[in-house]
Amino acid sequence: MQAAACLALLLALVVVNYLLHGEENPFNPIAQAAERTQQMPGARTKIEAIYTSAGLPQPVVATGSGVYNARTNRTRMTMSVPSPQLGTMELEAVGDDRTVYVRSAQISADLPPGRQWMAIKPWMGRTEATAMAGNGDTEGTLEMLRATGGEVESLGRERLHGVSTERYRGSISLHRHADLLAAAGEGAAARQYERLAEEMPEPVGVEVWIDRRRVIRMMRMTMTLPTSGDAAAVTMDMRIEFSHFGRAPRIHLPSPARTFDATPLARIELGLFDGRSMGPLSPPPGAPPLAAGALRHRANAICAAMLRRIEPLERSSKPELEALERLAERGFENAGPDAVEKAFRDVSYAFFVPVLRTFKPGLHRLSRLAPPPELAALYRRFLLATARGAEVFEATARAYEVADFSAIQKLETPNERAGNESDAAARSLGIERCISEDEDASSG
Numbered sequence: 001m002q003a004a005a006c007l008a009l010l011l012a013l014v015v016v017n018y019l020l021h022g023e024e025n026p027f028n029p030i031a032q033a034a035e036r037t038q039q040m041p042g043a044r045t046k047i048e049a050i051y052t053s054a055g056l057p058q059p060v061v062a063t064g065s066g067v068y069n070a071r072t073n074r075t076r077m078t079m080s081v082p083s084p085q086l087g088t089m090e091l092e093a094v095g096d097d098r099t100v101y102v103r104s105a106q107i108s109a110d111l112p113p114g115r116q117w118m119a120i121k122p123w124m125g126r127t128e129a130t131a132m133a134g135n136g137d138t139e140g141t142l143e144m145l146r147a148t149g150g151e152v153e154s155l156g157r158e159r160l161h162g163v164s165t166e167r168y169r170g171s172i173s174l175h176r177h178a179d180l181l182a183a184a185g186e187g188a189a190a191r192q193y194e195r196l197a198e199e200m201p202e203p204v205g206v207e208v209w210i211d212r213r214r215v216i217r218m219m220r221m222t223m224t225l226p227t228s229g230d231a232a233a234v235t236m237d238m239r240i241e242f243s244h245f246g247r248a249p250r251i252h253l254p255s256p257a258r259t260f261d262a263t264p265l266a267r268i269e270l271g272l273f274d275g276r277s278m279g280p281l282s283p284p285p286g287a288p289p290l291a292a293g294a295l296r297h298r299a300n301a302i303c304a305a306m307l308r309r310i311e312p313l314e315r316s317s318k319p320e321l322e323a324l325e326r327l328a329e330r331g332f333e334n335a336g337p338d339a340v341e342k343a344f345r346d347v348s349y350a351f352f353v354p355v356l357r358t359f360k361p362g363l364h365r366l367s368r369l370a371p372p373p374e375l376a377a378l379y380r381r382f383l384l385a386t387a388r389g390a391e392v393f394e395a396t397a398r399a400y401e402v403a404d405f406s407a408i409q410k411l412e413t414p415n416e417r418a419g420n421e422s423d424a425a426a427r428s429l430g431i432e433r434c435i436s437e438d439e440d441a442s443s444g
Contacts, residue, residue: 028388030152030170033210040215041248042069046241047079064091067249072096074251094253098201101254112345112401115260131144158209160217161241167211171203217242217300258401260402268407273395278363281380283370295371295379296430306362309354313355317351344403352397356390363390375429388433389418 037043066077074096081089093102103115108116125205155167174197182190207220218241223232266271275281290298324343332340363386371379392415399407426434 007195012181015285028442029154029166029210030168030206033208033214033216033363036214037216037242040070040245040408042067042071042246043242044244044247045077046243047077047238049236049238051234051236053232053234056234064095067251069248071250073252074253076249076251090277094251096253100254101259108389111260115258117254119254119259119261119263120266121263126331155207160209163211163217165217167207168210169205169207171205171244173197173203181229185366215242215245239352242285260398260400262396264391265404265407267391267401268395268399268410273388273391275391277382277391278387279367281367281369281383281387287368287370289370289372291337292375293377294373295369299366299431300433302362302365303431306358307433309358311352313351313358317347317354320346320350341403344400348397348400352393352400356394356397363387373440378425382422382429382431382434385421385425389415 014193045066045068048063048067049062050061051060060082062079062081064077064079066075068075074094076094077092079091079093081091083089089106091102091104091107093100095101097122099119101119103117107118111118152168152170155169158167158331175194178190178194178197180372202224203381205222207221209218210214211217218239220237220239222235222237263277267277306317324347327335327340327343363383366386367383369379392411396408396411396415398404399411426432
């Protein structure tokens, strides 16, 4: 069920920073109320999410409560998720408009030593383990309501816990969001939403109860979530109640040292390797274009400097790589799971992570070079392919860190493709030092 519910996290969070399209229909009462609710300093929330599926013996009812601070865009909540196999899972989540952090006894047990929280930037992908916790994110959900478009139907007046409210119904279409983002020039976000829409083409149903102050008192979202493989789809019916408006609670985020960033692994699930997460790939405004020869000389120098730093890492990490090879020769099934996880984690820390720390600054230095106009398109293609390779490499480092065999296998094809595209562009540009030494390098 967690595998099916993973999209709920994205739907509650990913729209932050992207889907502020309430102005498209200024008379939309849901969009207006969402904006007014966001203007409140903060509030308390009460959450209930009901999951039903042909693959579940009975509906699963997850409940929780929390607070949010609209001034800092931070949310804190706890949630109880009963599981037929594991008993009740107690989840704690905090987050802002960029990242959500989740922990529980079950989640923390699967993270590397010293890491208690799983972190994810939801607009870059999805994760299964944090799905139910993400359902309660308040700020992201209000942003989504501001994006409600099309027809909004009034269902009449209702009293909710003694408060007179007007009930409205609308829908949210991922395909529509993708079109809006593309029209606004947000190409990367539009591509992600198109990919999400392929997995969940049906609109998300939304109902909202709005009081006399035009503030949301309760919202309801219903959606059918796809599952992996042949598993039955899961239907989610989630309600969030809002109360005690006006208080802005202090909410602290976990320190980076205690968190495991699962965002690169999340990209694997949606195949979102487009180079955009590596940062801007453009020279500073006003940078004078280099001559073709100067571009080749400086790019080759940057690549050579990266290789000089990477080669010692290949030598120093040889013991960890050989230890992992010995385990593979014996068969991972013949070694204890702790030994296997440690061997993969040692390789990640000894090789992948240090190489990534060298490669990222080098990529940024390459992106600051201004090519001559006749080479601008080709150089841009080279940078994007190289950045995609960096994203795949980062995801590989995370997959090794948690010994995620499935993720490692999924990365082989995008890794080889990015390497081939980068090498082809580098050859056309004459940047020999950035070309893989042999045809196995991009997949090794």
